[in-house]
Ligand code: PEP
């Protein structure tokens with residue numbers, strides 16, 4: 051096996067396709083060398099060597115020593131210098147380089163090959179001996195830090211003292227003699243801290259550094275990073291050994307880093323920093339303030355020190371041409387490191403640059419318009435979930451923040467406001483024009499009006515699919531849920547976090563993108579849905595197959611979703627309409643009624659309300675399919691709790707209050723999620739579904755009469771497990787439709803279908819499809835019932851499950867493809883076998899998750915349905931899944 055790959059001087063043993071073997075850095079160095087760019091010669095020790103090094107008990111096979119010797123001869127041949135030769139010493143850099151760039155690993159050792167003899171040689175052949183001694187002291191300091199792992203602070207301290215002694219401020223003010231003395235101090239420090247003298251044999255230095263790079267692959271920091279980023283431990287890292295070029299050889303030398311476009315805005319202009327007479331680490335370490343690359347950037351910043359464009363116009367010109375060449379070659383924005391040694395440019399690294407969501411969008415669209423990439427490639431270049439950042443106000447990254455605690459990033463966006471501890475207060479304050487943050491231990495459907503009124507929602511309990519999270523995402527309200535360190539005493543209007551107290555009226559800021567909770571107001575930045583966003587969406591829509599609908603139940607949310615491109619409603623949760631103040635008493639009257647007649651009396655009052663709800667929604671969504679789900683949650687969720695609420699119902703119905711309370715107590719359930727909910731309500735009290743169906747069809751007729759265009763209602767029955775349940779409910783719906791159409795003298799096309807959200811329903815999908823014209827996978831409940839994990843209690847332990855690798859991701863966020871996914875695939879297949887044209891969709895939270903959308907594409911569903919603010923994400927993810 052070959053372990054060493056050379057580059058430079060017209061040789062390239064590898065190229066950009068060899069990242070697995072050479073690591074990202076090594077592959078790109080070879081690539082740059084092969085396209086004729088000035089790359090200092092060197093060689094890469096492959097990742098395969100890293101694997102073998104560990105297999106053989108952290109030892110190097112003899113053959114590799116020979117190969118490295120060959121590699122060094124390659125470099126010596128090109129540079130005319132000799133490794134370890136005091137008369138004409140070759141110095142090298144040693145850098146790690148895994149397939150993906152990985153913080154936590156040993157990074158770089160520069161100036162390797164200097165010792166007490168070669169430093170003298172280097173001093174003798176340089177114009178200024180200061181340069182040699184500066185390089186030697188840098189080398190010892192770096193080697194001591196990253197290879198010997200000695201206390202870096204002690205070396206910094208010695209350097210500071212050396213400067214102070216002379217009254218100097220900058221490193222560059224130290225003379226050759228000062229540096230020579232510093233080197234002696236550094237060597238004494240190594241002896242003191244390491245117990246051995248600083249290695250003088252240059253080959254020992256090299257193998258020490260190579261061993262340190264390999265060793266760093268298994269460092270704790272690297273392991274943690276790999277775990278967090280799903281990087282396999284057996285990839286290993288490569289090591290790059292490369293001839294040094296010197297940015298610290300005086301005023302015609304420099305070093306810098308640059309992006310070919312602005313990585314935070316995406317603006318098409320070079321963006322970067324450089325330092326004259328410095329080595330790479332000086333730019334990163336912030337020891338001196340770097341200078342601007344371009345004149346325009348310097349002027350825009352009102353800065354004085356000359357830009358590179360002004361200070362070194364010729365080299366700058368060559369650099370700019372290289373930027374253009376690299377961008378064209380890699381067809382992406384590049385992140386570049388370079389050094390200028392005595393007016394000669396050298397390229398040290400190039401890679402695709404990291405960027406913000408905004409920049410990713412702009413760069414993708416610009417590059418497609420420049421003809422550098424295709425529209426389809428542009429669609430693939432933007433991370434769908436990154437769009438979230440663009441659709442909500444975000445915190446100003448430069449604003450100071452006083453972080454109180456952290457919860458789950460349940461619904462993105464940032465919001466500040468006065469703390470309130472209950473929904474009614476939130477509504478009142480909002481009506482007075484105040485911005486409020488609703489803080490609850492957890493939320494229930496009764497809090498909806500308060501959640502709507504609030505700018506943001508904060509809860510101490512509940513996971514990513516808790517009520518608060520789902521509703522907040524639906525409304526586009528920022529939400530932090532499950533902030534477990536908060537102790538909230540709502541009745542006293544106070545919460546505590548450690549030794550801090552927050553009272554009603556105090557200002558908090560929440561960041562739903564990170565889960566951070568801050569005391570006081572933090573400045574925010576408004577989203578820009580400017581041209582690039584729209585352009586990319588058009589391109590995405592051209593290639594996607596999956597339709598994208600929305601989960602929405604208010605006309606406002608429907609409008610938002612349409613603006614974001616929703617192609618219909620995939621789930622309208624009608625229970626949310628039952629909580630409006632004007633109707634809750636009738637709802638309670640219905641629940642507490644002792645018989646059908648009592649229920650019907652209450653339902654008669656609700657019918658016109660529901661009818662107008664649906665009519666408003668149909669008007670907004672005119673021409674588009676609207677899936678309306680009949681009542682789903684257990685009835686007791688609507689029950690009165692407070693004395694006054696019972697009194698309201700007693701007054702409205704004339705029923706004795708004690709009797710009402712007894713009836714309420716009877717409705718208690720031990721496990722309401724598996725209790726009297728979903729179609730079980732419709733089976734036991736068909737009049738409820740009958741009223742809702744009537745309201746839907748009356749509203750549809752109303753809108754058809756008014757606008758001339760009929761909506762397409764799709765009536766959906768929740769929590770079905772058996773064919774017979776659906777058959778019974780379909781009879782109720784069809785009967786209501788027939789009656790309404792007869793009354794109105796018109797017919798409207800509609801569908802009746804079911805949610806598939808129980809494993810039995812998935813298994814019996816073939817039979818159920820005899821009754822169902824569509825299936826909508828309710829993956830929230832399907833996940834809950836398949837895994838046997840309560841969606842409201844999962845947050846407490848699921849993160850440990852993810853940490854321990856039991857589930858790759860939170861299964862309530864991203865579909866458990868192996869388990870829940872298999873049920874979906876099977877149900878789709880069985881449903882289609884019965885009814886080939888059955889419409890298939892998904893309306894659980896997963897409908898807005900890119901990985902789950904990719905799965906839906908694979909199974910061939912017809913549509914996904916996502917909350918309004920996730921509609922653009924779903925459109926992009928669906929496009930990527932189709933490509
Ligand atoms: C589901 O269970 O996935 C669903 C969409 O319904 P809900 O979240 O309202 O239970």
Ligand code: MG
Pocket residue numbers: 768807828830831
């Ligand atoms: Mg459900």
